[in-house]
Amino acid sequence: MSATGINWFKYSSPQAFHPLAGRMIPWFAAAAVGLIGVGLYVGFFVAPTDVTQGDAYRIIFVHVPAAWMSMFLYVIMAVWAGIGLGLNARPSFMMAQAIAPTGAMFTFLALFTGSMWGKPTWGAWWVWDARLTSELILLFQYIGIILLRSSIDDLRRADRASAVLALVGVINVPIIYFSVRWWNTLHQGASVSITAAPTMAGTMVTAMLVMMLGFWMYSIAVTLARMRCVIVERERQPSWGKNASIQEVVEAR
Amino acid sequence: MQWGSVAEFFAMGGYGLYVWTSFGATALCMGGEVLAVWRRSAAAERRDES
Numbered sequence: 063m064s065a066t067g068i069n070w071f072k073y074s075s076p077q078a079f080h081p082l083a084g085r086m087i088p089w090f091a092a093a094a095v096g097l098i099g100v101g102l103y104v105g106f107f108v109a110p111t112d113v114t115q116g117d118a119y120r121i122i123f124v125h126v127p128a129a130w131m132s133m134f135l136y137v138i139m140a141v142w143a144g145i146g147l148g149l150n151a152r153p154s155f156m157m158a159q160a161i162a163p164t165g166a167m168f169t170f171l172a173l174f175t176g177s178m179w180g181k182p183t184w185g186a187w188w189v190w191d192a193r194l195t196s197e198l199i200l201l202f203q204y205i206g207i208i209l210l211r212s213s214i215d216d217l218r219r220a221d222r223a224s225a226v227l228a229l230v231g232v233i234n235v236p237i238i239y240f241s242v243r244w245w246n247t248l249h250q251g252a253s254v255s256i257t258a259a260p261t262m263a264g265t266m267v268t269a270m271l272v273m274m275l276g277f278w279m280y281s282i283a284v285t286l287a288r289m290r291c292v293i294v295e296r297e298r299q300p301s302w303g304k305n306a307s308i309q310e311v312v313e314a315r
Numbered sequence: 316m317q318w319g320s321v322a323e324f325f326a327m328g329g330y331g332l333y334v335w336t337s338f339g340a341t342a343l344c345m346g347g348e349v350l351a352v353w354r355r356s357a358a359a360e361r362r363d364e365s
Contacts, residue, residue: 117327117330117334120330120334163348182330272333285354288352289354291359
């Protein structure tokens with residue numbers, strides 16, 4: 063099957079993935095706590111006060127990581143949904159199902175912290191700016207995908223319908239990302255990009271990137287934990303907690 | 316380190332309300348999500364064992 067001699071497809075079975083996820087969660091959770099701790103320390107005690115925005119700029123340390131996660135998680139969810147549609151694989155759909163609530167939460171946080179930042183710097187909690195509006199649409203997309211799934215009783219139909227909705231909605235992600243360049247927005251442009259030098263002090267960028275990594279680790283840990291719940295809820299087996307004999311599995315089906 | 320005192324740290328140069336509301340909301344949402352998943356998994360395992 064593969065040059066490495068490892069059968070990667072083994073973990074495409076919920077039966078094999080459930081314990082693997084259980085073993086991985088503590089590591090990702092510990093990494094998340096450590097990175098967020100370091101990020102907060104650097105963000106509050108090492109990074110200097112901004113010349114123009116004062117200390118209000120420190121909201122960036124949660125705002126930007128939350129906004130990035132909201133977009134990353136959407137793309138990852140759509141990729142799993144696409145794999146699910148292509149290969150008709152249950153675990154891929156489950157993965158998409160497990161990612162959606164975390165993505166929605168980060169989208170809400172990006173909007174909320176943005177509003178907290180907008181008030182002191184722009185003088186408004188909210189403006190109908192391209193960046194803000196497209197991010198709000200992303201929140202509605204997440205909510206729509208979650209509601210569509212829960213409104214269809216047949217799991218296989220729910221999987222496919224929400225996967226199609228997720229895939230169609232990917233179009234909004236580049237719109238959010240490029241909105242600050244395509245339109246005249248009140249929202250500032252990207253502070254950090256791969257091609258250009260960052261427009262902030264080194265320690266500010268460090269704190270933001272460390273927080274970003276911490277949010278990644280948090281998302282992986284919480285998604286894996288939710289994936290385990292989804293597996294147990296959807297795949298009724300004699301018990302996921304103890305090893306089932308083939309006999310018991312056959313009887314349960 | 317740019318903070319002279321604890322009070323100065325919490326004041327955040329006059330932006331304390333905005334900064335701490337942002338960080339507080341983030342902590343609440345992430346903590347709440349962990350708690351929700353925790354409870355969901357406990358419920359799933361209870362049903363699984365019965």
